[in-house]
Amino acid sequence: KETINEADGFPRINIGIIDLQWVQVLSEGWAYPLRGFMRENEFLQVLHFNTIEKDGTRINQSIPIVLPITTEDKDRIEGKKAVSLYYENELYAILRDPEVYYHRKEERVSRQFGTSLKDHPHIKLIYESGDWLLGGDLDVVRRIKWHDGLDDYRLTPNQLRQRFRQMGADAVFAFQLRNPIHNGHALLMTDTNRMLNERGYKKPVLLLNPLGGWTKDDDVPLKVRMKQHQAVLEDNVLDKEATVLAIFPSPMMYAGPTEVQWHAKARMVAGANHYIVGRDPAGVPHPRGKEATPDGNLYDSTHGARVLRMAPGLSALEIIPFRVAAYDIKNKKMTFFQPERKEEFDFISGTRMRKLARTGEDPPDGFMAPKAWQVISDYYRSLEAKS
Numbered sequence: 001k002e003t004i005n006e007a008d009g010f011p012r013i014n015i016g017i018i019d020l021q022w023v024q025v026l027s028e029g030w031a032y033p034l035r036g037f038m039r040e041n042e043f044l045q046v047l048h049f050n051t052i053e054k055d056g057t058r059i060n061q062s063i064p065i066v067l068p069i070t071t072e073d074k075d076r077i078e079g080k081k082a083v084s085l086y087y088e089n090e091l092y093a094i095l096r097d098p099e100v101y102y103h104r105k106e107e108r109v110s111r112q113f114g115t116s117l118k119d120h121p122h123i124k125l126i127y128e129s130g131d132w133l134l135g136g137d138l139d140v141v142r143r144i145k146w147h148d149g150l151d152d153y154r155l156t157p158n159q160l161r162q163r164f165r166q167m168g169a170d171a172v173f174a175f176q177l178r179n180p181i182h183n184g185h186a187l188l189m190t191d192t193n194r195m196l197n198e199r200g201y202k203k204p205v206l207l208l209n210p211l212g213g214w215t216k217d218d219d220v221p222l223k224v225r226m227k228q229h230q231a232v233l234e235d236n237v238l239d240k241e242a243t244v245l246a247i248f249p250s251p252m253m254y255a256g257p258t259e260v261q262w263h264a265k266a267r268m269v270a271g272a273n274h275y276i277v278g279r280d281p282a283g284v285p286h287p288r289g290k291e292a293t294p295d296g297n298l299y300d301s302t303h304g305a306r307v308l309r310m311a312p313g314l315s316a317l318e319i320i321p322f323r324v325a326a327y328d329i330k331n332k333k334m335t336f337f338q339p340e341r342k343e344e345f346d347f348i349s350g351t352r353m354r355k356l357a358r359t360g361e362d363p364p365d366g367f368m369a370p371k372a373w374q375v376i377s378d379y380y381r382s383l384e385a386k387s
Contacts, residue, residue, distance in 0.1 A: 003094060003139060003141050004091060004141055006094065007084040007091050007094050007141070008084075010080060010081075010082045010083050010084045010094065011076050011077045011080055011083050011084070012083070012084050012086055013069060013073050013077070013083050013084070013085055013086070013095075013134070014086050014087070015067070015085050015086065015087050015092075016087075017087070017214070018125070018213070018214050018251050019067055019085075019087070020087045020092065020144065021213040021214060021249055021250065021251050022037070022065050022067070022250075022251070023085065023092055023093055023138065023140065023144065024144040024249045025065065025213075025249055025250050025266075026065065026138055027093070027138060027140040027144070028156040028157060028249070029156060029157045029158065029269060030157060030248075030249070030250065030266040030269055030270070031061065031065055031266070031269075032059070032157075032269050033052065033054040033059060034052070034061070034065060035137045035138065036095060036096075036135065036136050036137040036138040037065060037066055037067040037095065037133075037134060037135050037136060037138070038064055038065055038066050038133075038135050039099045039101075039135035039136070040099060040101040040133075040135065042135070043064055043066060043101075043133065043135070045061075046061050046062070046063065046064050047064065047107070047108065047111045047112070048111070049312075050062040050258070050261060050311070050312065051312050051313050058312055058313055059265075059313045060261055060264075060265045060311055060312060060313030060314050061262070061265065061313075062258050062259065062261035062262045062265070062311070063112060063253060063255065063258060063259055063261075063262045064108065064112065066103075066133045066134075066135070067095075067133060067134045067135070068103055068126075068129035068130035068131075068132065068133055068134075069100070069130040069132050069133070069134045070130045070131070070132070071130075071131055071132065073130070073132075073134075074100050074132045074134075077098055077100070077134075078100075080098065081096070081097065081098075082094050082095060082096045082097070082098065082136075083095050083098055083134070083136075085138075090142075091141055091142075092140065092141065092142060092144065093138045093139060093140045093141060094138070094139040094141070095134065095136040095137070095138055095139075096136055096137050096138075096139060097136050097137065098134055098135070098136040099134070099135040099136060100132050100133070100134055100135075101132065101133050101135070102131070102132060102133070103129070103130060103131050103132055103133045105126055105127055105129075108126065109123045109126055109127075112253070112255055112258055113253075113254075113255050113256075113258070113298075114255075114256070114258075114298070114299070115287075115298065117287045117288075119287040120254065120284065120287055120298070121216040121254055121284065122216075122251075122252070122253045122254050122255070144249075148222075148223065149223070150212070150222065150223065150226055150247060153226065153245060153246050153247045154212070154246070154247045154249060155244075155246040155247075157266075157269045157270040157271065160207065160244065160246060160270040160271055161270065161271040163244055164205055164207075164244070164271050167203065167205055167242075167244075168202075168203045169203050169204070169205035170201050170202055170203050170204070171196050171201040171203070171204040171205070171273060171274060172204070172205050172206075172207055172271050172272045172273055172274065173189075173192050173193070173196065173204060173205075173206055173207070173272065173273075173274035173275070173276060173320065174206075174207040174209055174264075174267035174270075174272035174274070174275050174276065175188070175189055175206065175207070175208055175209065175276045176209060176210075176211065176248070176260075176263045176264075176267065176275075176276075176277075176278075176281065177208075177209075177210050177211070177278075178210065178211045178215055178219060178225075178252055179219075179220065179225070179350070180220060180224075180225060180228045180229075180368075180372065180375075180376050181228065181229055181232045181237075181368075181372065182334065182348075182353075182367055182368045183237065183325075183333065183334035183366060183367060183368055183369070184325030184326070184327075184334040185278075185325075186232065186237045186238055186334075186369075187325050187334055187335065187336070188276055188278070188320075188322070188323065188325065189206055189208075189238060189276065190238065190239075191323070191336075192204075192206075192274065192276055192320050193206065193239070193242070195320075196274070203242070204242065205242050205243070205244060206238065206239075206242060206243045206244070207244050207246065207267065207270065207271075207272055208229060208238070208243055208244065208245045208246070209246055209247070209248045209267060209270075210222070210225055210226065210229060210245075210247060210248065211247075211248050211250060211252055211263075212247035212248055212249050212250075213248075213249055213250045213251035213252060214251035214252060215251075215252045216252070216254070216284075219252075220376070220379065221379075222247070224375065224376070224379045226245075226247070227375050228372045228375040228376055229245055229372075230245065231369060231371035231372040231374070231375050232369050232371075232372045233245065234371060235369035235370065235371050235372060237369045237372075248263075248266065248267075250262070250263075250266065252282070253282070254282060254283070254284035254298075255282055256280075256281075256282050256283055256284075256298060256299030256303065256304060257281075257282075257299060257303045257304045257306075257307040257308075258282075259281075259282035260277065260281040260282045260304040260307065260308060261307065261308065261311045261314065263281070263282065264277070264308055264311075264314055264317055264319070265313070265314060265317075267317075268314065268316060268317045272317065273316065273317060273318060274317070274318045274320055275308070275317050275318070275319055275320060276320045276322070277304055277305040277308055277319055277320065277321070277322055278304075278322050279301050279302075279322050279324065280297060280299065280300075280301035280304065281304035281305070282299075282304065283297055283298065283299045283301065283304070284297070284298050284299075285297055285298065286298040305319065305321055305322055323336050323337075324336065324337040325337065326345040326346060326347050326348075327345065327346040327347070327348055327364055327366070327367055328344065328345060328366075329344050329345065329346055329364075330344045332364065332365050332366045333366035334366060334367060346364070348363065348364075348367060353376075354380055356377075357373075357376050357377045357379070357380035357381065358380045358381060358383070358384045360377065360381060
């Protein structure tokens, strides 16, 4: 209450929904050792080294977490010892000892994304944001809730670590995803569990940790994805008793190998010691398509996994390499691809999956858990009806 009263005496800055998502990330500890939005020295370390220093140790931090503000806001807060951050007329935090520095957008996006093309979905947002960056420590006055029926899934890193201890976990393996789960994904997770058991672990636990912040417009919404993931568990495709389904609150940036380091580091903070990395993690089609790259993608599909194995500050996290899964026509199930039998495998793309869902057709038996497919089919058919 004292902090809330104190906030009335500071200049007020209204923040957007993505800014509030970053406040949640910072306040819950996902971005340790950061205690607030980056000051300029921290920003420079991240842009140039993909790490941040604490007590002489380099800790992985591959993406900037910054608060853009307008020139008008910059002028209002000049010389002030703190500012109050509001979202939709509600006070969420006080930012103390503010530092303002120029937002060099082209430099930032070129280093973070490897391109400055403004039709990249997140780069567009950066160019539209304020021309100044505001750094400083955060004093958060309330736990961030979204009141969307999913807040019970939003566990902090400390809560996740406590849950793993309660479950008796001796290994935690994390899977990052922003798409619906098909049986190929499930195969990766169950095979990792098998591998850990064979190594002698008694109680491996899966952290199924879908990204819950901003995503581009054509991605499946969080609420639909969570319902689909829950259906996968109900269909016993994954072991419910050895899985924690929880939301990772970060916005999505589609920054490829740079961003995938952030995804891995945050899960390490939450207690994971093994991390499953997929094909083309955090990838996105190139805005210029195949005119720009042979496969039409902005990033090489193998680079995310390769970079993670070499990334500084992630040595405590074992990277589980991606194995290509496809639909086995002969055995009617998703299995790991066997080149010697390539004519018996069907690679069902996301585009094809969406087309099947929109037209009400079912995928081949064994591609996705039936209840989970129904959730996806219902969603895409509702979009078709609206259009």
